[in-house]
Structure formats: C-alpha cells, structure tokens
Amino acid sequence: MSAFIDTLGSIWSNSGYATLFDFANGGYLYLIMIIVGCGLLYLAIVKEFEPLLLLPIAFGMILANLPDSGIIHMEYFINTPTGHPMWSEILDNGGLADMLYCGVKLGIYPPLIFLGIGTMTDFGPLISNPISLLLGAAAQLGIFATYLGARLLGFTGPEASGIGIIGGADGPTAIYVASMLAPHLLGSIAVAAYSYMALVPVIQPPIMKLLTTKKERQIVMTQLRVVSKTEKIIFPIMCTILVSLLLPDAAVLVGMLMLGNLMKESGVVDRIKNTAGNELMNIITIFLGLSVGCTTSANTFLNRQTVFIIVLGLIAFSFGTAGGVLLGKVLCFVTKGKVNPLIGSAGVSAVPMAARVSQKVGQQENPTNFLLMHAMGPNVAGVIGSAVAAGILINIFG
C-alpha cells in the first residue's frame, strides 16, 4: 500500500499540477497566464476579435505556460551569452515550438503573410487617387508619437520602436519589427496589436467625430478615375524598386506585398496566387500565431511593461487616427471641400476594417454617401506607410 501511495506521490510531484499549485514558488503566475490565455480565447471565439491570429496566439500562450511542458526554450533565443540564437542547442534540444519560432526570429513569417495580403489587395483606389498616399503617411504619426511616449516611460530605443509600430495597425509588421528589435516584448506587442486592430470600430469613431465638423463628414466625394490593367501591373513593380532602393530594410516587407499583388494583377499565375493567398497564408498564420503565443511567459508578460504596452498601443491607434483625419481636414481645405476628412482615419492600415469605419461614420451623417472605395486608397497606403516606417526604425536601431 505504501509503495502505491509513494508511486502516486511521485507522479503528483512530477506533474505540472504540483508546480502550478506551489504558490509559494510562484506557481500562481502560471495560473494567471493560463487565465489570461483563456480570456484571449474568449475574445477570439465569442467576440471574434481577429480570431485567425488571436486564437492560435492565445492557445500558444496556454501551452507555453503549462508548467514543465518545455514546449519552447526562449533561453536559446533571448539574452544568450553571444547575443545570437543558440542554433546548435535549438537543433539538439528544440521541439516543435522552437522550430516554428525560428520563422519569427528570422523574420520569415511576416513577409510571407504580406505575400498573401498582396494577392488580396486592390491598389486601384490608391492609383486612381494618389493623394491617398499622403493620408497613409500622416496616419503613421501614431508610430512615432508612441515611440516618444515609450521613451518617456523608460523603454530603450529598440523597445520603443517595437511598441510604436503597434500604431501601424498592421499585425505582421508589428511582429516583424518586434522580433527584430525587441524579441522579449514580442508576445505583449502582438497581443496588443491584434486586440486593438479588432477594436478599431470602437476606438476610431469618437476621435473622427471629435476632429471633424458635421458639414465635413457629409462631404460626398467624386467618382474615382478608372485605372487600367497596365497601371495596376506597373504599380507593384515601380513601388518595390522605388521604396527598396531608398530604404533597403523595407524591401522584404514591401517586396513580398507587391509580389503578391503582381501575381493578382498580372492574371497569368492564378495557381500560385491562389496558393499564396489561401493555403500558404493559412499555414503561416497557424505557425506565426502559435509561436508568438508560445513566447509569452509569466516573467515577460506579467509585468509593468505589458501594462505600459497596452496603454501605449491605445495611444498609438488614437494618434494614428488623429493624424490621418487632421491631414484629411487640410486636404479638404486645400481642395475646397472635395475630400472628406473621414477617409484619413483609414490610413492606419487595419485593412479593410478601418475603411469600413470611415464608410460607416460617413453614412451616419449622410446615408447616401459611399466613402468605402475612397477610404480604401488611404487604407492600402497605410500598409505601405507602416512597412516604410518599419524599415526606417529597423535601419536606425537594427
């Protein structure tokens, strides 16, 4: 009998439950992380907050915080003696999550996600109204304003850059920059970025209404110019060459986005376009979400920095929206009322959610007004703008 009890005791002491309920040695931290993971799963499943990425991130968070599961070895990637990932250790002792995380660490997944996004993006509204690019640029104010805020709160330059990029409202870009400049904050930054992207319809409308008059919100914009197929084919090639020559660090993000778009617009590679936009993107989304979720441990997530990141993320989105709307007001004034400032808020990326918000707020004031296609221009310009901003920050701090 005593042998049986001893065996049971041994199994218990070796189980994760023993560590989890060992509150004296910080077992409660695992419990809190599991509860946070379940909370995020609730948001993803019930509230449908960016579920495609939030669901695997949240589940990865739970997996990584099951005591003694050893699913990921972040000590091989971060704060290593040489400052570089310990590749031989990863290959010798690493498991599934370690291997998947290599794709994040090496900056492989975000560009591949961009490839898929490119196959689904129509740059037609932007080409027909190039002024949209200015709105996309103005909305990047959120990135740099948040950078300043993060610096004031004591974050280092690279950390502040990783946090600021949340303002780009572009998940893959945020993950890319964070994995390059602040890998220890990756989990918090990714969770904040995707949570706020899902909250765009809640965050943006009050700011848009606050900064515009009723008369401005009622402006009906004129029909867009018809863009030829040739123009749509030239655009991704020209954009890649121009941006990459000026800012080589943005080449991989912009290049992949434009490659996907060229596949779509050329119309000659339907098979690989469909693969890039569907199967490949879905596979990468699973890998990216799961491995980012696995990076969140109690030590790196349950601290004051995460609270700051959550607050700064909100500031980033708010400033980005305000920047776009304010430049929209300037353009409205310059063009003598031909531009509805509401389309400026779509410059924060978050395609196509932010454009839909512009449409919705505009239609509240004038039910016959259709701003969606006009807002899609700044929206896709925001994707380019945030990739450019990411390239600048990596160039400065990388």
Next chain:
Amino acid sequence: MIGLLAITPQPNDGIVVITGMSLVFLILVVLALIIMAQGKIFDYITAKKEKAHSAKASESAARAQAVSTAASSEPEAPAVEAGIPQEVVAAIAAALACISGGKYQLRAVRKARRDGWSQSSLLDETQPF
C-alpha cells in the same frame, strides 16, 4: 543619411521622430507624384486612342451619310427591259451597291445578246457556283 543614422548607437529621440515622419512622407509623396505622372501619361494615351477611334468612326459615318445622300439625290429608277422581273432588278442593284459601296448606280437592265460561244463560255465560268 540613412546609413549615417544606422551607425549611430542611440540617436536622439527628436531626430528619430522627425527623420522617421519626414522619410515616410518623402517616400510616399515621391510615390504619389510618380503615380500622378503615370496616370497623366495613361490618360493621354487613352484620350489619343479614343480620339483616333472616334475619328475613324466619324469618317465611316460620313461615308455612310454620303452614300445615303447620293442614293437619295438620284431617285431615278433604272430602265428595265420588258420581261425582266423586279426581283432580278433588285438583286442586281443590291449586288452592285454591295460591291461598289454606293459609288455606282444601276441605270439600266437589259438582256445580254450572246452568241453560242459566249453562252458556252459563261456557263463554263458560272456553272460550278
């Protein structure tokens, strides 16, 4: 400038923000200008094509007008020899109009007076059809 920034260990925050925003604007403004120029070029090419197309269309319309005018200015009926049915006259007139594009007009229709050799030759040429 970018290269210089890259080798600076901890650049001043103000410089990061100003440089960052300026570069984002600069790149996107350049892109916007290029797209605008490209748009103008394509609009010009399209307008030129449309102009050529409309010129061709108006030319053919003018020709058609001329044909109808010519037709209406010559209302005289052709002199038809007795014994030739009206259907035959209409078919000959239609064939002539079709081949000449309205340039020639049927003035008279009369039976051909051929000798035996001519008749035989005509049959040789037309019988296969």
